[in-house]
Amino acid sequence: MPRTVTVGFDGSPESRAAVDWAAREARLRALPLLLVNVWEPVPEPMGRSPMLGPSAQQGWAEHGVTSVGPGARQILRGAADEVRRRHPAVDVGLEQLTGRATEELLKVAVDAELLVLGSHGRSGVAGLLVGSVGLHVAAHTERPVVLVRAGESADDEHVRDPSGAVSAGTPFRPVVLGLDAAHPDGTLVRFAFEAAALRNTALRVVHDPGHGSPAGRGPHEGAEPDTAHGHGDVLGGALGPVGALHAFRQEFPDVEVVEESPPGKAADRLVAASREASLVVVGRRVRHSPLGAHLGPVTHAVLHHAAAPVAVVAHS
Template structure:
């Protein structure tokens, strides 16, 4: 599903970091426009890439393969990025030096092009503070893809140690892929062959967790576009807790009031999704309301899916700084599939 794109070198102004890797400040992007000529890449082209952060870990390799598959499906360039702070401290003589940033991105490029020779691949080695580098890369890409260790911790991205605050501050969607994922398998149709007797009834799909209290345009745009390019059904999940007025005071639920309330919520969800379904008529749309806590419902519905899409409100700040919110936090730590965290207003 990839179009043939010439893989050209990208020339840019660069400086040499103390670690021996090449950094850039500021980046200059070029693309071949014919034999022997090059032209500057426009802002639209520069941001129409999928970026992946690399640190040489298994989780980063899983993220690389997922991002490459997504770039192929969306027919956009893939940007491979490694960043680390310059370190002037001498390496202990007994400790063998690790791979340089350039070696990491070059190995990743060779891996990708061996699998996908027609993919346009851009490589970047950045000398600078890793978290700030990630934020800059995210602002310059359609999405940023990183490796994740799920319930244990986020990995040491870029050998510098990056926390969830990066996800909480990124301008564009950030996709976290676990080390044990095999993203290449989704194109071969073998991504979800059960290892045990359990079979997920919904099958492969994209799941989006939708609320009714914010502007979810960015979330729905990303979810519908992803479902369309992958050819997967889109499963919309909205969790509700029954309000007090559906209960007898001090007693059980009044059935007909609960049914009426549920219908009202279903109508709100349908109206919110309807304009996007009309724009993407090829997407098979499914919906589910769950009477349980939002985070629990989202993680449960994501079982067996190819991607879980959750939102992060840009206004969600605390005294400690930006936060991703309880639903996204639960998804990042407990969902077994890749998780896309999409900022919205």
């Protein structure tokens, strides 16, 4: 059974942008799209409380919803119908869940090729607090998570023609990869190369100054991949970004790779690069320690300030 591109939907503007992005990603990957809504039941007095926030109350009011459970299903079906109308080639499925949003999304992420969530929301329909939920899920799942803000829709990756439709003839902007040159990881690099290849666009690799060479060649440039151990071992040690990228350049020869090592803080450099990107790819190291899972400071900053959708890829 193929994995799905799974997207959390709660009726908020952020989640609608996430659905739009996820539908196009499902089309690019030729995978089914699964729309998931998580209803977090609350006691009736609390359900009527201003604690839910004005945007949540307004969202329900705009859709004429008076009962949270059935209303959520109604909005979910409407979103699916809109996806089918705009992306007829995409196979769309629905799943209505009940429970804590973070727990349920972590469960559905296990069977997903990637999980797409809205980001920077204040509060969403059915209590899905987009910002906090997205950050928590990105920090705890081992599947790639893409966070999309409201406004980061099709016209941010393409240019719309006068009719308002996305122009298929306009190329995607580059994919930006934030690479820790001292500890490059094959899972992260592969995801970025695949994303660039799917979009038929360039890959901009932003790494620390002082690593790599201006000519794009290093002492390990000619090293062949260790097929017995996979790319993860090839990227270990002190190969640096040049050696780390070499195996994937061979595997994805049509992807133009541009290496950059501008001065400044890593997060600032990635945020600046995101302004001309279709997607920013950053990593999260899987930690098995008493401190538990968490996002690093660079990834956390990029999620809050990037001008493009951000993919968080867990790696060892």
